[in-house]
Amino acid sequence: MxxxxxxxxxxxxxxxxxxxxxxxxxxxxxxxxxxxxxxxxxxxxxxxxxxxxxxxxxxxxxxxxxxxxxxxxxxxxxxxxxxxxxxxxxxxxxxxxxxxxxxxxxxxxxxxxxxxxxxxxxxxxxxxxxxxxxxxxxxWTHHPRTRVMSDFLQDSQRFGQLHYVQTCFSFAADNDFLENDIRVSPDLDALGALGDCGWYCIRASLFAANYELPKSVTALRNPIKNKAGVLLSCGASLHWEDGRVATFNCSFLSHLTMNISAVGTKGTLRVTDFIIPYEEKSASFSTLSNGGFGEMTLAWKQKPSEHIVNTELPxxxxxxxxxxxxxxxxxxxxxxxEKKWPTLTRKTQLVIDAVVASIAQGFEPIQI
CATH class of the missing domain: 3.40.50.720 (NAD(P)-binding Rossmann-like Domain)
Structure with missing residues (x-):
């Protein structure tokens, strides 16, 4: 604890x-x-x-x-x-x-x-x-859990070097939301699901990569838009020069999901409620280090460890x-x-822009 x-x-x-x-x-x-x-x-x-x-x-x-x-x-x-x-x-x-x-x-x-x-x-x-x-x-970046997760991701013995990150934030909006909410209006929130949900996924991908910007961003094909052209569901992949890759999906059309999976050379981190914890004053995540199979590959040698982080304040x-x-x-x-905060905001916005540009340019990679 x-x-x-x-x-x-x-x-x-x-x-x-x-x-x-x-x-x-x-x-x-x-x-x-x-x-x-x-x-x-x-x-x-x-x-x-x-x-x-x-x-x-x-x-x-x-x-x-x-x-x-x-x-x-x-x-x-x-x-x-x-x-x-x-x-x-x-x-x-x-x-x-x-x-x-x-x-x-x-x-x-x-x-x-x-x-x-x-x-x-x-x-x-x-x-x-x-x-x-x-x-x-x-x-979520201010939750004490985030700092504890960062400690694990930066641990060369328990996690190693980052290879891959997968994030998802989605919720199944009702018809009233899809017709009337400001987040589906091109005049109010033209970024739609990318701005509302994708923002969190992009920030989480950057967080896992120690906030290093990727070299390029490529939008995933077949995004879903409403009649006004606002994104209701989309995704993208982020690529770093050293081979690290992150993918994310964000949507107003899928079941409520708030996942991060970060895979390193020696360990894995998973969290399933990263944006809004299941409980207001207690949050958890799981890690597995140096995992492997048992005899005859009938089972894993060990199970992931759960880490619980309590906080007095939400x-x-x-x-x-x-x-x-x-x-x-x-x-x-x-x-x-403090310049840290506008710097992180700008990096997140740069990736948002790259996703928009990639969609507009036929899902071509966009250099950052």
Whole structure:
């Protein structure tokens, strides 16, 4: 059993004051995370109408002190807001993330972060110019389990050298989702399943490869699109110069699956709930090192080992806490923004772009 939670930031610091722009469903989860995080407070919410903001705040147990605004601009104009969480449709990210950075607000941006890397670069540039922290909302990377899995993948004796990664994230959406959800609209979230589900798979593939970009990306044939041309199901393979390969599949049309399988020269890692753990405060993964067959190949010599990682705080709360700790360091101690996070975001977006380009170019390999 393991409980590798980092120590929270100093309790002597005033909490980071969050503003939320928009009332998307995912904002319910992040609102709860901000309320549970030990170093944050939910200071403001902005919607396109005051009545919608009031209804959202009531249904999600916002404290009476939270300011409710009838516009997104009002949140950015509030001088007491330190950081903003932006769960808006992807097509609006460029406008509002840049506006937030120019107002001096630190930016926690929902994924996919942009429609393409050119838009993302404008967001990152604005954050760098404003001296504000940028982070995307890929929650699973902040779970303590992820660090423990990384330790195994980097262990030359237990795992060896990475050879192959296979990831999958899918869920069977109902007809209402497939007809009306913003994630199937070309005007709102044109990346569809690739941006919503594939983002996680790509990040997991990069994670297994120690965040080294592949040399090329090739989309798998026969992706499924809706009538508007938005991807409902697709996949791709990633290839590194040293022979490492990763494949992923993402879909709105298949049963709920959240798998990573990473195969090295000496070991294998498997996890079946990598995006959202089966349990909120306990997560597991399995490993097998130096496996082999028993006598007459009738059975394996050993079974995989299960590793359980407990966490006091759910992964989305850990993410908010880590982001806010960085913000506090910039605000109160003159530290520079942490560049790790925009770097990982950009690498993920580059692979997204390559998949899109490969599909458009007849499934040809795209160099990165």
């Amino acid at each position: 393991s409980n590798p939670n980092p120590s929270p930031s100093s309790s002597s610091s005033a909490p980071i004051r969050f503003g939320i722009i928009g009332c998307a469903d995912i904002a319910r989860k992040l609102s709860r995370a901000i309320l549970l995080s030990p170093n944050t407070t939910l200071h403001a919410l902005g919607s396109r109408s005051l009545s919608k903001a009031q209804a959202f705040a009531k249904s999600n147990n916002y404290p009476p002190s939270t300011k409710l605004y009838a516009s997104y601009d009002a949140v950015l104009d509030d001088p007491d807001v330190d950081a903003v969480y932006i769960p808006l449709p992807t097509s609006l990210h460029l406008t509002w993330a840049v506006a937030a950075a120019r107002k001096g607000k630190h930016v926690l941006l929902e994924k996919p972060t942009a429609l393409n890397v050119a838009e993302l670069d404008q967001i990152i540039d604005a954050c760098e110019e404003g001296g504000v922290q940028f982070m995307d909302g890929t929650m 992964q989305e709360v850990v993410m908010v806490r880590e982001f806010s700790t960085l913000v506090e360091g910039i605000k109160n101690r003159g530290l520079a923004p």
